[in-house]
Amino acid sequence: MKRKILVVLVVAAAVFMMSGCGPSAPKSELTTMTAEQVVQAFIDAGFPIDNVITYTAETDVNHFLGRPNQYTSKTNFADTRADQYSVDNPVGGTVEVFNNASDAKKRYDYVSGITDDPGPFFQYSYLFENVYLRIDGKLSPEQAEDYENAFKTLQVNGRPQYTGEEGKTDSTESSKVYGLGEPWTIDGSFSVVFNSAINTTERSEYSGDKPQVVILTYEYENIGFEKGTSDFSVTNLTAIDSNKVLGDSYSLPDLKYPKSAPVGTKSVGNQVAFGLNNVSSEITVNVEVYEDGSGNHKATFKLPVQ
Template structure:
């Protein structure tokens, strides 16, 4: 049985590969993570940016002129304590709608869906749908809490029950283009 013989070129390549691995202590030589994704034809294109609730609201409010941003939910001010938790929303905003009568919502807490609505964005479409299903289940028997919920991909648009079905349909149409 013959022993394999390494050519000089193979030996140089092997030594070069070992040298390139290094100890990892020289952090300046590490390239940043790529922001591109490979396509089937071998070309790369920029990776899709993760949609945020603010991005979604910008798109939605361009179609619904009565919607106004009222707040951005953070870990510190999230009344539900769900932001960033496993299977929960990764970003959330609240908005008002000027078609809702002030007398109808007198006493509503700032950021309440009753005043207009909220947009919640999730990591997966299944998580967004699960949240919408949960809200519908919990509010089903309480007319004061019922809301319109529209899921489009990873985005859940929650809309006040004080809007008429025709007015809420504006949000449904707008939400359809978000996911």
């Protein structure tokens, strides 16, 4: 009799345990997707994406793809709302996929430590399990948030939809060419002025040797720029040498990178360096500022190199 009671109790306990376990949450399909598939999901959602580059172990410039503890797939893409300077380096975003969440987190911590601060290397970073998404800092916070929301939708096996306006936003471009010390002002919003363009003999092992490296020093004032962000900074700059060749952003250790300016304040002493392919006594600098609701403001400066 005791044996029968014991059997009944064991069976009853097993049934209770099984009934108490609800259905497990479905696994996120995002964790099984390649980088190219993630970007394709953004394209299918309607994002203004162009020039998609999926790398191989041979074409990956970092030489990380397929290496131990590194990403197993990587895709870069261009967002057509951002100015594009090279077909080999699209401005828009990057997706990297890893074997596991631990490897992805290590990569996230390393890269975001470099790209989180305002400056020419700023990027928006988003991590989910083994998938790492970066959006270029030349896109506005609202545009980056659209990608973030789509990324979150993929995490729960949803189908993201982009409802914003496709393609380039409306822009205001000044026909005037500004000089050294001459402010470019958008009434009621902001102003930008370049103080110097100085040739330097300093070189960086990370950016390589260039025939000429020029350090630009500039300042900007936040007159009333409140749309889309509480603070204001000017980081979307390009430099063109006397042979009309685009310069490359150049990393130097002691640069004073741009600082955010709240409404009613100025950010002074900001610096950025460009490596030029041709020695030039004068360079052209294009500046672009995105303002939510107003589009892209653009201006051109001609600066003598000292």
